[in-house]
Amino acid sequence: MAMRLAIVGGGLGGLTLARILHLHGIEAVVHEREADRAARSQGGMLDLHPESGQRALAEAGLGEVFRSSARPEGEEHRILDPAARTLVHHTPRPGSFDGRPEIDRTVLRHLLLDALPSDAVTWGHRLVGATPRPAGGFLLTFDSGRRVECDILVGADGARSVVRPLLIDAPLTYVSTHVDLTIGDADRRHPELAEMVGPGNLWCVGVNQILAAQRLGDGSIRVGISLRAEGRDLDAYRSKDALRALFDGWDARLVALIDAGDDAPTPRRVEAMPVGARWAHQPGVTLLGDAAHLMPPVGEGANQAMLDAAELAHELVAHPGDPDAAIRAYEEAMFARVQPIAEMCARVQAMMLSPTAADDLVRFFTRRPAEPVGQ
Numbered sequence: 001m002a003m004r005l006a007i008v009g010g011g012l013g014g015l016t017l018a019r020i021l022h023l024h025g026i027e028a029v030v031h032e033r034e035a036d037r038a039a040r041s042q043g044g045m046l047d048l049h050p051e052s053g054q055r056a057l058a059e060a061g062l063g064e065v066f067r068s069s070a071r072p073e074g075e076e077h078r079i080l081d082p083a084a085r086t087l088v089h090h091t092p093r094p095g096s097f098d099g100r101p102e103i104d105r106t107v108l109r110h111l112l113l114d115a116l117p118s119d120a121v122t123w124g125h126r127l128v129g130a131t132p133r134p135a136g137g138f139l140l141t142f143d144s145g146r147r148v149e150c151d152i153l154v155g156a157d158g159a160r161s162v163v164r165p166l167l168i169d170a171p172l173t174y175v176s177t178h179v180d181l182t183i184g185d186a187d188r189r190h191p192e193l194a195e196m197v198g199p200g201n202l203w204c205v206g207v208n209q210i211l212a213a214q215r216l217g218d219g220s221i222r223v224g225i226s227l228r229a230e231g232r233d234l235d236a237y238r239s240k241d242a243l244r245a246l247f248d249g250w251d252a253r254l255v256a257l258i259d260a261g262d263d264a265p266t267p268r269r270v271e272a273m274p275v276g277a278r279w280a281h282q283p284g285v286t287l288l289g290d291a292a293h294l295m296p297p298v299g300e301g302a303n304q305a306m307l308d309a310a311e312l313a314h315e316l317v318a319h320p321g322d323p324d325a326a327i328r329a330y331e332e333a334m335f336a337r338v339q340p341i342a343e344m345c346a347r348v349q350a351m352m353l354s355p356t357a358a359d360d361l362v363r364f365f366t367r368r369p370a371e372p373v374g375q
């Protein structure tokens with residue numbers, strides 16, 4: 001009987017894994033809790049790095065489609081101070097794909113979904129339990145009451161992974177509070193804000209807080225507010241008035257980004273796993289992406305999730321009939337690769353929400369290549 005491989009979570013990591021396995025004739029079923037692909041906004045833009053996210057897409061046979069869907073101009077970034085003075089303005093070479101072109105998360109997820117057979121993802125199934133079977137493999141139980149058996153279980157179920165506790169008890173630490181707002185149809189409705197944000201990213205850096213804005217391919221602007229973690233009550237940030245109060249004294253053009261938000265703000269806690277978290281190998285089960293190594297969100301999480309997927313797929317293809325050898329090889333290489341990246345993310349995160357963030361960030365973006373990050 002063919003090996004039954006279950007991937008829990010149809011985010012960027014889980015879908016990349018399913019797609020590469022599919023290309024190599026290995027069937028896998030993705031179990032996703034959301035009702036369908038449009039159930040939830042997938043968030044803003046991502047920049048895909050050549051050595052990780054872009055490499056994974058190339059292995060998924062989607063390098064070309066990525067190039068036609070990505071927005072290299074989205075790499076443009078501007079850093080302002082609270083008085084709206086420009087500290088850094090970086091413009092990429094026109095049409096250049098040399099660096100880290102941006103792509104809307106929704107576009108990227110659709111690109112992966114479109115490349116899979118329609119029955120590869122079972123929507124509307126939230127995993128609630130995974131019980132090891134005496135003969136190996138797992139019995140998966142979903143909130144719908146559905147039960148499924150599998151031989152290999154891959155937890156690609158994100159920050160609050162249900163699969164993770166089978167392998168590791170990793171306490172999550174509270175990294176920051178993040179609040180999102182969306183400004184739809186920005187060019188027409190708020191041309192002055194569209195002009196200020198430009199085609200890419202804008203960061204306005206204060207003391208222990210950042211007001212950021214990002215241009216999306218659909219003409220909207222996504223505003224993100226990051227606040228240092230200080231035992232905050234999320235409910236306190238569900239109104240624009242409360243947010244405005246945080247930015248008291250900032251230039252009115254910046255605060256206008258909050259006023260222009262279409263809906264009520266949505267605050268959330270951003271969390272991270274301990275740096276260097278690893279587990280002892282167990283047969284038939286592994287993790288990838290945020291489930292394996294939740295890091296502060298400074299531009300690596302999705303890239304590493306996709307690279308995990310490509311590397312796990314590579315090992316499974318290279319070890320036909322011996323999935324445990326494949327999982328072992330994947331885990332050892334993944335732990336070694338991710339640890340220094342998680343350390344760097346923790347450092348950059350601390351820098352961004354510190355009292356000296358503006359100076360540090362300017363140095364970070366204007367440093368000569370020989371200078372180490374975050375020094």
Ligand SMILES: Cc1cc2nc3c(=O)[nH]c(=O)nc-3n(C[C@H](O)[C@H](O)[C@H](O)COP(=O)(O)OP(=O)(O)OC[C@H]3O[C@@H](n4cnc5c(N)ncnc54)[C@H](O)[C@@H]3O)c2cc1C
Pocket residue numbers: 008009010011012013014031032033034045046047125126127128156157158159160161162178270288289290291297298299300301302303304305
């Ligand atoms: C504010 C913010 C900004 C970020 N910006 C960037 C960036 O610029 N660049 C970057 O590389 N990374 C960024 N990240 C990190 C990135 O979003 C994650 O690292 C990435 O999405 C991880 O992919 P994943 O596939 O592991 O998990 P996810 O994308 O979280 O996908 C997990 C999937 O599993 C599903 N799921 C969860 N639980 C269950 C369950 N019990 N049963 C079934 N399905 C389940 C979810 O619905 C989801 O579809 C950012 C994160 C945040 C919070």
